[in-house]
Amino acid sequence: MIRFDNVNKRYPGGHEALSNISFHLPRGKMAYLTGHSGAGKSTLLKLIALIERPSRGNILLDGVNLSNVRNSKVPYIRRNIGIIFQNHHLLYDRTVFDNVALPLVIAGYQHREVGKRVRAALDQVGLLNKEKCAPITLSGGEQQRVGIARAIVHKPSLLLADEPTGNLDPELSREIMELFARFNQVGVSVLIASHDLDLIKQMGSPVISLSQGMLIHDDLKEVADVEA
Amino acid sequence: MSKPDTSNKPARNAPVTAYFIHHARTLIASLGVLFRSPASSAMTTAVIAIALALPAGLYVLLSNASHVSVGWDNSAQISLFLKANVSEKQARTLASKLRLYDGIDSVKLIHKDQALAEFQRVSGFGDAIESLGSNPLPHVLAVQPVVDPERPDKIAHLMKQLRELKQVDIAQLDLQWVKRLYSMLEIARKGIWVISILLAMAVLLVVGNTIRLDIQNRRSEIEVTKLIGATNAFIRRPFLYTGFWYGLSGGILAWILISLSIGILAGSVENLASLYNSAFQLTGLAFSEAMSLIGFSCLLGLLGSWIAVGRHLDEIEPS
Numbered sequence: 033m034i035r036f037d038n039v040n041k042r043y044p045g046g047h048e049a050l051s052n053i054s055f056h057l058p059r060g061k062m063a064y065l066t067g068h069s070g071a072g073k074s075t076l077l078k079l080i081a082l083i084e085r086p087s088r089g090n091i092l093l094d095g096v097n098l099s100n101v102r103n104s105k106v107p108y109i110r111r112n113i114g115i116i117f118q119n120h121h122l123l124y125d126r127t128v129f130d131n132v133a134l135p136l137v138i139a140g141y142q143h144r145e146v147g148k149r150v151r152a153a154l155d156q157v158g159l160l161n162k163e164k165c166a167p168i169t170l171s172g173g174e175q176q177r178v179g180i181a182r183a184i185v186h187k188p189s190l191l192l193a194d195e196p197t198g199n200l201d202p203e204l205s206r207e208i209m210e211l212f213a214r215f216n217q218v219g220v221s222v223l224i225a226s227h228d229l230d231l232i233k234q235m236g237s238p239v240i241s242l243s244q245g246m247l248i249h250d251d252l253k254e255v256a257d258v259e260a
Numbered sequence: 261m262s263k264p265d266t267s268n269k270p271a272r273n274a275p276v277t278a279y280f281i282h283h284a285r286t287l288i289a290s291l292g293v294l295f296r297s298p299a300s301s302a303m304t305t306a307v308i309a310i311a312l313a314l315p316a317g318l319y320v321l322l323s324n325a326s327h328v329s330v331g332w333d334n335s336a337q338i339s340l341f342l343k344a345n346v347s348e349k350q351a352r353t354l355a356s357k358l359r360l361y362d363g364i365d366s367v368k369l370i371h372k373d374q375a376l377a378e379f380q381r382v383s384g385f386g387d388a389i390e391s392l393g394s395n396p397l398p399h400v401l402a403v404q405p406v407v408d409p410e411r412p413d414k415i416a417h418l419m420k421q422l423r424e425l426k427q428v429d430i431a432q433l434d435l436q437w438v439k440r441l442y443s444m445l446e447i448a449r450k451g452i453w454v455i456s457i458l459l460a461m462a463v464l465l466v467v468g469n470t471i472r473l474d475i476q477n478r479r480s481e482i483e484v485t486k487l488i489g490a491t492n493a494f495i496r497r498p499f500l501y502t503g504f505w506y507g508l509s510g511g512i513l514a515w516i517l518i519s520l521s522i523g524i525l526a527g528s529v530e531n532l533a534s535l536y537n538s539a540f541q542l543t544g545l546a547f548s549e550a551m552s553l554i555g556f557s558c559l560l561g562l563l564g565s566w567i568a569v570g571r572h573l574d575e576i577e578p579s
Contacts, residue, residue: 081487083578104491111489121484138490140278182488 033059033190033221034080039089041075041245049075050245053089055252057223059189062216063252064232065225067242073225076242077192080223081115082106094189111139114183114220118195120175122167128154128178129163135186153185154178157211173204180208184215191215193224197231209235283497290501301506304470308510308557311463313517315456316545316553320518322448324542336415340401340422341430351399354427363406363418370400398429460560463510467503467564475499475572483578492573499569500562507561511554519544 034057041050050072057063065073078084079091082098091098093109101109122131132153136146154160157177167175176196183191193212197205209224209231216222216237226232232239238251294301342351348371355367375397380386403422405415415433422431475482482495522544533540545553 083487107486107489107491107494109489110487113489115487121480121487123481123484125481134485135488137282138485138488138494140282143281 033057033061033094034223035092036076037090037092039079039086039091041072041079041084042087048245050079050086050242053242053245053247055240055247055250057221057252059094059221060216060219061238061252062213062222063224063238063240064235065223065240065242066227066229066232069227070244071242072245073227073242074194075245077115077194077223077225080190080192081113082109107138111135111186112188112190114186114188114191116176116179116183116191116193116196118198120167120179122175122178122182124166124168126166127163128159128165128167128170131167131178132163132181132185135182139186149185150181153181156184156214157181173200173208176200176208177211180211184220189219189221191220191222193222193226195226196224197226197228202231205231206234213237282494286497287501287504290498291505293498294502294505301509304466304506305509305513307466308463308506308561309513309517311459311466312510312514312553312557313521315452315459316514317518317521318448318452318455320522320543320545322445322452325448326445327543328538328540336405337434338403338405338419338422339430339432339434340403340425340428341432342399342401342427343429344398346399346427348399350427351401354425355401358401358403358422361418361421363414365404365406367404368402370402372397372399375400460556463507463557463560464564464567467506467561468568470506471499471503471565471568472572474502475568475576479576482573482576486576487578496569496573499573500565503561503563503565503568504558505561506565507558508554510561511557514557515545515550515553 034055036053036055039050039053040048042048053072053076065076067073075084079086079098080093082101086099094112096109098109123134129150132150133146136149141149151160151163154163157180159174159177159181162170162174162178167178170178176199180196183193191212196212197208200208205228212222212224213235239249240247240252241249342354346354351369355369358364358367372395376389376395379397380389383389405418419431419433422428485495522542526542529540529542
């Protein structure tokens with residue numbers, strides 16, 4: 033699903049955020065991306081979502097080389113990814129329903145279909161009774177779940193999450209992580225950046241670790257070796 | 261070939277239908293956004309309307325002025341001041357001779373005594389003139405030429421002929437003031453063009469600036485929608501429609517403003533016209549002119565938002 037090939041990312045000013053990263057997340061797999069803040073986790077996710085472009089190396093997403101994707105085609109790549117942010121990035125001037133419906137509206141779904149899918153997504157995150165609420169009236173954990181519903185409503189084949197549990201207490205964090213595991217069970221590839229090592233250990237999925245922009249640990253590689 | 265299984269495909273609209281449905285929805289939604297902040301929308305609309313009503317109103321006044329002046333060139337008159345030694349009899353002979361000229365409609369003799377009497381009456385120098393003893397004024401022939409607006413040179417030719425007559429001292433064409441009026445109207449017309457262009461630019465800037473603020477206020481929304489996979493066209497659309505609505509409402513309001521102003525002026529103008537025994541009436545914008553005004557206004561709104569969106573939307577990228 034995701035393949036990094038000797039990827040470097042150097043920001044203007046010379047700071048090298050990622051150096052020589054190579055890994056492969058197979059389709060339908062779930063993995064955690066860990067490391068201290070500043071290790072390059074967010075940069076790595078941004079490269080996949082085409083928010084940033086690599087300085088060197090190639091990234092293949094579902095067989096597509098992202099280096100060859102023109103700016104005008106970037107939106108269509110993103111429609112196949114569900115992205116979840118630490119600070120939710122919800123639109124506070126509209127209801128929960130309208131927030132979740134946004135990806136479907138962008139993709140041009142029929143009105144009736146939008147309603148059906150939004151309710152299905154809200155049901156999966158347990159917020160079906162909140163569809164008419166304004167996001168601001170919800171708790172932090174509920175807002176994060178609205179963000180997750182928005183990320184999965186258009187059934188993307190890949191979910192990216194950047195510190196999705198950053199602001200939540202341990203119990204809520206665990207619930208959120210279990211939610212991701214459930215999506216993974218129905219075939220969605222998932223990559224979650226988190227520094228919550230204790231929680232990650234409990235979840236038991238492969239881990240990729242970054243430190244100062246370098247890959248220092250890759251469970252996925254071992255998985256691949258075992259499978260080979 | 262087996263038929264592809266469509267049962268599990270998402271029920272999207274056909275691209276073209278989806279396109280139009282989305283456009284219609286965005287059109288309505290952007291109108292809703294304007295109504296949600298009525299005060300600021302109304303102010304923007306009013307600024308646009310006033311900026312448009314000003315040149316359009318001047319245009320209306322000018323076309324009314326042209327209506328009034330039509331037909332005035334028929335009143336062109338040539339005054340032939342005869343030499344002082346020309347007697348009344350000679351003047352009458354000359355008058356009958358001139359009546360036979362091709363380019364002359366009628367000739368009227370103004371006797372010098374008659375002219376003096378009128379001058380005394382009008383000027384207020386009655387006593388002073390009486391003390392002169394003899395009448396210093398010459399006989400005057402008032403010549404009414406045949407006016408052909410297509411051939412102004414004909415009159416010039418006639419003037420030349422009349423000047424060459426040995427009895428004539430001065431030939432004066434009273435067409436001059438009509439020409440002056442026309443050239444003044446011409447200047448006014450050009451002035452209106454200049455004002456229109458300047459104010460059209462003002463409308464562009466007003467709409468552009470409003471949309472720019474709108475874009476800045478919705479910066480985070482734009483970032484999020486871009487992250488979710490919205491194309492630039494998708495994000496641009498509501499702003500363009502907002503500009504369109506501003507243009508439309510501004511144009512309509514401008515029309516209303518002009519009609520109101522005409523309504524206020526019409527009574528007084530009619531009074532004035534009746535004092536001149538004229539049936540002149542102030543006319544407002546014709547329907548087609550009003551439609552062009554509104555259409556032009558919509559165009560300005562779209563263009564203004566297009567410029568703002570083009571300049572500011574690309575700067576906003578998620579980070």
